[in-house]
Amino acid sequence: MDRARSARDLGHPGADALWAEVAVRVDAQPETDPLVRADLADHRALAAARSGAENAAALLAAARDAYLALGRTERAALAELRLASEAAQSGAAPARIRELLATAVRAAEALDPAEPLRMRRIALAELSAIRVESYLRSVEASGAENHGQEHGHGELAAELTAFVAAYRDTPAADLVAEAEEMLGRVALSQGDPERAVTLLADAAERAVGAGRPWQAVDPLVLRAGLLMSLERPEEAERSARSALEHSAEMTDAEALGVVRLTLADVLLRRGTAAAETARHALAASHWFDQAGLTADGGAQARLLLARAYAQDDRPAEAAEVLQSTLPDLLEHGDRQAVFVREFLGDLLRRLNELRPAAEQFLLAAEATEGWEDRRPQANLAQSAADTLSDAGLPEEAVAAYERSLALHRLAGGAPIAEVRILRSLAWLGLREEITGEAVERARARMAEAAAVLEVALSAEPGASELRAELAQTWHQLAQVLDRHVSANGQSHDEDDDEGLEGFEGLEGEDDSEPSLDASEVDGLRVEEIELWDRAAQIYADLGPEHLRDRFQCVTNAAWTEHEQDDADAGATRVSALIDELRLLPEGELPDWLLPSAERVLGQLRS
Secondary structure (H helix, E strand, O other): OHHHHHHHHHOOOOHHHHHHHHHHHHHOOOOOOHHHHHHHHHHHHHHHHHHOOOOHHHHHHHHHHHHHHOOOHHHHHHHHHHHHHHHHHOOOOHHHHHHHHHHHHHHHHOOOOOOOOHHHHHHHHHHHHHHHHHHHHHHHOOOOOHHHHHHHHHHHHHHHHHHHHHHOOOOOHHHHHHHHHHHHHHHHHOOOHHHHHHHHHHHHHHHHHOOOHHHHHHHHHHHHHHHHHOOOHHHHHHHHHHHHHHOOOOOOHHHHHHHHHHHHHHHHHHOOOHHHHHHHHHHHHHHHHHOOOHHHHHHHHHHHHHHHHHHOOOHHHHHHHHHHHHHHHOOOOHHHHHHHHHHHHHHHHHOOOHHHHHHHHHHHHHHOOOOOOOHHHHHHHHHHHHHHHHOOOHHHHHHHHHHHHHHHHHHOOOHHHHHHHHHHHHHHOOOOOOOHHHHHHHHHHHHHHHHHHHHHHHHOOOOHHHHHHHHHHHHHHHHHHHHHHHHOOOOOOOOOOHHHOOOOOOOOOOOOOOOOOHHHHHHHHHHHHHHHHHHHHHHHHHOHHHHHHHHHHHHHHHHHHHHOOOHHHHHHHHHHHHHHHHOOOOOOOOOOHHHHHHHHHHHHHO
């Protein structure tokens, strides 16, 4: 019994279990100390009030009367305060709530000055009055202008600040910690996150100092999330770890789930401990399940677990977890549904499950149809198209690309996305057969892509990404033309893979009928060389980051000249590149590049 009372007075999370044990013993004994029965009745009344039971007020009043009959006025004063809180919780009229609050304050102040708990009862009554009055003001101001709410926050902050100053150096440290936590939340609502961070830290430290570490958990969890929003991840991690440490004696499953989920989220966003993140996310899902919140907190914990697995390069496990909780996650609004389906699509694509991946991208795109911003739908349709293309479904891919292109143009401001779609459509048109008509359609797509980039570059002439895409468009147009020539039975020497780098699609047989005469082939070869030259020049202007692309263009042009029976010109071209590469500062030249260029030069000269 002493342990139960001590836990109750301390607000220990294990108090309920101890009182449940007391109840079993009391029920088994016909004769029991009246104070024990009063304490047990008080505990049951408090549990009823917390659960919102209809008879909570009657039970609290009975407990108060029992204490008064036993002369335990300090306990009766606490019951009076609980009656006021229960009235507020059950939505009683403001006048009635204020009447009960006044009664509770008078009961605390009327305690014998020699009563050790008198000061604490008064402090608790004052803090409760501050909290309840703030609630009543918000109820009475509902429908008023926002400045009324701001005034209410200011009034609450002033009251809490005065409370902290009055009781800072008293035995009611845990109540001061509560007030500081409330002040931190008020500061946050007033747009002062830095002050909130300090107040929440003070609240946690004071709670620990008062011997109530579990009371530090909520402010530490809130502080961790706040610090992440302020881009202070190291401090956020320390706060979250401290919250976990101080939760050791907590028994509430939902609260334990929140603590673990907070730490897992911080670690995931830091990206430094994927395996540990997964452990905490898994533990969080367990606690939410225990709390009966599988579809809510449990689903969010499993989503975080899947993200941790993905970060840890475990896509199969990530996809399995995500699919298991997908129905619950889809119930949390369109934005989460879109994120989850896109995430699952990415995972399935990594696992080479291309058709299911494309389906997820398309379903995500459907979920965005009602959004004002068309860009997400356009991007998702593009991801679906890319995946359908990889899956060998050209007709479906073309339809998805066309839809994405229309959406990008409707939304505007995405020239690079438009260009990449146009280039993809060009290549898809050559997948079945390479006829003159198909090549002309592909050429038109490439020309359209170049036109989009030229318009964008007229607004941003120095945009390096746009210039790189223009070079890539010319590069790929040259490849289209080379494919046409190759389909006519003329191709590069395929003995050396590096010499052919960039000539995608030349491998394998081609059943297309020859359709080009010698003069047409010569004309196409000259155009190819010119396109690769133009692309290589842009890559040269863009600097060392594009050396690989430039090398491809130069060697492609050199091999094309070789096909034109002008190996010397090709060798001169590659030799000039080698001379330039040798002058680059150490660290700018990839290890593989110079040996590859020298090998190509040797092959051209032989």
